[in-house]
Amino acid sequence: MAFARRIAVPASTALSLAALAACGSGSPPAARRPLSNADSPPVAKAIVDDFGDTLRTPSGPPRRIVSLNPATTEMLFAMGQGNHVVGRTRWDTYPPAALPVADLGNGLRPNVEAVLSVHPDLVLLYAAADNRDAVGRLKAAGVATLSVREDRLADFHRILSLLGAALHDSAAARAVDDSVTASLARVRASTAGLAPVSVVWPVEIAPLRVIGGGSYLNDLLADAGAHNVYGAMSDPAPQVSLEDLLRRNPSVVLTTGATVRAMRSDPRWQRWLADSGHRVLVPDTALVGMPSVRMGAAAAELVGLLHPGVVH
Amino acid sequence: MRARFWIVASLGLAAAALLGVALGPVGLSPAAVWAALAGHGDTTTVTIVQAIRLPRVALAALVGAALGMSGAAMQGTLRNGLAEPYLLGVSGGAAVGAVAAIAFHWNTVVGVPLAAFAGAAGAAALVLTIARIAGGRADVRLLLMAGVVVGAFANAAIMVAYATAPPESVRGALWWMMGSVDGAEWQRVTWLAAYVVIGGGALIVWARDLDALALGDDGAAALGVDVERASRRAYLAAALLAASTVAAAGLVGFVGLVVPHMVRAAGLRQYRTLLCGAAIVGAALVISADVVARTVRPPAELPLGAVTALLGVPFFLFQLRRLAARS
C-alpha cells in the first residue's frame, strides 16, 4: 500500500513531532531552595534545575559561564556577573554589553562543540526537550549545566534565586529580584483604580494560538490593567478557534507586526475588526518577548498602549 | 437501489451542511443561527455564522467534492482501487510549496495557497515529463515510478526546510500539512469553486473514457479510445482538482481513497454517475469531518486531516476482510 504511505509519512512525522512538543511543554519540577543564606559558602550545595538535575557547585563560584538563554543572559549582566559570561546565543542582544561576548549560535539544539571551545565551567540552557541531548553531552564532557524554563512570573523569581545560589551571589540576585518586583508594583499601583481592558494576544494565526494563563505575559497584562480573555486557560499558548475568540469579544488585540499583516489580509479578521472598532496594538517585541529583568519596563509599555494618559 | 442512493446522499449532504453551520466551538441556539443567516442578531453571532461557519461549510464541501471526483478518476486511470488523488507528485509538490512559503513568511492568506498550488502543479507536470522521457508514453507503471521519484525528492526538500527554517514557523508548516478548512473565507471559496467546476466538469465530460479505460489499455483501445490521450487528460484533470484542494485546505487524506469505494458499493458503476455521486458523498464526508474536528475539544481544533485519517482504519480493515474472504 505504497499509496497510503504518501499520507502516512507526513502524518506520522507530524504526530511524533507533536508528541515531542507535548513532552516539552510539561511543567518543570519545583527547585529546592539552597539550605544556607551565606553569600559564598565554602561547602558544595545541591541545586536542582528544571530538568530535575542536581548541580553540584565546586568550592568556588563559576568564572566562565555560557548562557544559552536570553533571559539568563540578561539576569547575569543585571547581577553584575557580565564579565564572567564567555558565551551567548545569537538572540541575546541585551544589554549592549552582551554584544562583544562570543556568539555561539542557537539556544535550542546548541552546537556543543562551539560551547566547549570556550572552556566554560557552567552552561545555562533553556529547559526544553530538544536540549536534553546537549545537556547529556556537556555533562559527559565534565561541564556543569543548569537548565531553566520560565513560563510564569513566579518562575522568574525562582530562577533568579537558583542563579544566585549557583553563582554564590544570592545578594545580587535578590537585589535584581527586588528591583523588578518594585517596578512591577509601581505599574500595578498606577492602574489600580482603572477598569481592566479586555485583551487577546494572538501569537500565531494558522493555527490560531493565543497567550493563555500559563504565560508571564498574562501576569504582566494583569499588572498593566488588562484582562486577558484567555487568562483562565492554564496553557502558556493554547490553540483556540476564531469563533471562540470573536465570541469573547476582547476590545484590544495585542500582537506582533507580522501577525497584524496576516490579520489585515484575512477578510474574517478584517470584518470583525472593522465592525466594532477594536484596537490593534503592537508592543515592542524585544521588550515583551522575554520574562526577564526588563519586565517592569515591559509592563509600563503595555500600560502606555492600553491606558494612554495614565502616568506610570 | 440507485434512486435510494441519490436520496440518501443528498439528504446526508444537506444534514451535514446544517450541522456545519449550527454546531461549533461556540454554542449557538438554532434560533440565533437562523437569524444570523438572515443577517439579524448581534454582530458577533452574525460574523461567526456568515463569515466563519458558512464559508467553512462551503470550502469543506468543495474540498470533499473535488477529492471524491479526483480519487474516482485516479482509480480509473490507474486501474487500481488503492489509488488516491495525492498520488503522482501532487501532495509532495504542494507540501514543498506551502512549507517554503510558511518558512519564508510569505503572506499566509495568499502566499501559501499560491505556493502550494504551484508546487503541486509543477510536481504533477514533472511526473508526466519524467514518465514520458523514460518510456515515451504515459504508461501506468512509468507514471507510478516517476511519482515515487518526485515524491522522494519532495520529502527531502521538506525535511531540509524543516531543519533550516526558524523553529516557530515549523509548527505552522506542520499544521498546514495536517489539513484544515480553518482559513475558509469567501474569496478562497470562490476560486476553489472555479477549479472544481472546471476540473470536475472536464472529468464528467470525459467520463465515458474512464469506463473504457477500466478494461485495460488494450481493452480500451479495442473500443476505439485513444488510450494515451484519454488517460493523460483524465490524470491532469484529477491532478488539477487535487492540487486546488491542497492549496485551499492542506493535505486532507483518505477522502479521495474511500469515497469512490463507498459510491461503487452503493451500485454506481458508470463513471458519469459515479463522479457525481462521489462529489456529493465526498462533500458530506468532509463537512462532517470538519464538524467533528471543531467540536471534539473546544476551543481547540483538531486538524481536518487527522479526523479523515481515522477513516482509513475501517476502510483498510474492510479491504482486508474482503481479501481474506476471497482467498
Place this chain on the structure above:
Amino acid sequence: MTAAIEFRDARVRYAGAGGLAVAGVTFAAQSGNITAVTGPNGSGKSTLVKALLRRVPLAGGDIAIGGVTLGQMSLRDAARRAAVVPQREEPAFPMTVREYIALGRFPYASVWSTSDPGGDRAVTAAVERAGVGGFLERHTDELSGGEWQRVRIARALAQGGRLLVLDEPTTFLDVGHEMAVFELLAELARDGMGVLLITHQLNLVARFAQHVVLLHAGTIAAQGPPNAVMTGGILERVYDWPLVVARDPAVGAPMLIPLRAPSPVTVHRPMET
C-alpha cells in the same frame, strides 16, 4: 473482393529496440474464413494486433480494414469495423456481464453515454450468438475462464463489425471450452464474418482455419491453407524443435507431434537404466 483485413508490408519497431519486431508482413484475411496467424513466441504475432489497435505506430507499410487504410479512419470508425478481443483484458472494478457487453456499443455512443439508442438490439443479438444469456447478471470477476472468454466474444460481436480479431483466445481454457470457442468462431465465419485468429494451437488451426500465416522472427515463413503450411520441414525450422506432422485419425487434418529432445540435450537422467 476486398479482404476483411489486409496487412501490406507492415513494419513495426518498438521504442528503444534495435531491430524490427515486424519486418514486412503482407497477408490478407477474407470474410467468411478463419485466418490463423501463428508462430513461435516473439515472432511478432501480438505486435500485429497492437499495430491494428494503434498501440504501437507502424514504421512502414499499412493496414487496411475492408479496403480502407487505418490512417483514413478514426479510432472510433476502426472499432466499429473491426472488433478486437485482446489477449489480456480484465476490468479493474467488477461489473455485470450485461454492462460489460453493452460497452461494445461504445464506438457508437455519444459523449454523454457509453451506449447508443439502437444498441440494445445489437447487444441482444450478440448475447444470443455467444450463448451467454444465462449469466447476464453475474459479475465479471465471478466467471470461469471459459465463460469470461465467451462474454468477451459477445462484447466484440456487439461492436457490430464484419471482422473479428482474437489474440490467443483459448490460452487458459480446457479442451472442452477451447473447442466450444473454435466452434463458435467457425459458425461466425460461416455466417460471413471475417475471423483473424492469433493462436498457438497448431492442431486446432489445422482443423478450423482456412488460411494459415506462419510468422518467424517478424517475417512470414509460410502462408496458405493448413496442408501447405503445416509440413514437418517448415515447422521444424520455424520452431527449432524436432517434430513430426501426421494425419489425425478423426478427420485427416495435419497433426503436429513434437518429439523428445535428442540425447546430448537430455533434460532428465533416469535414476536407473
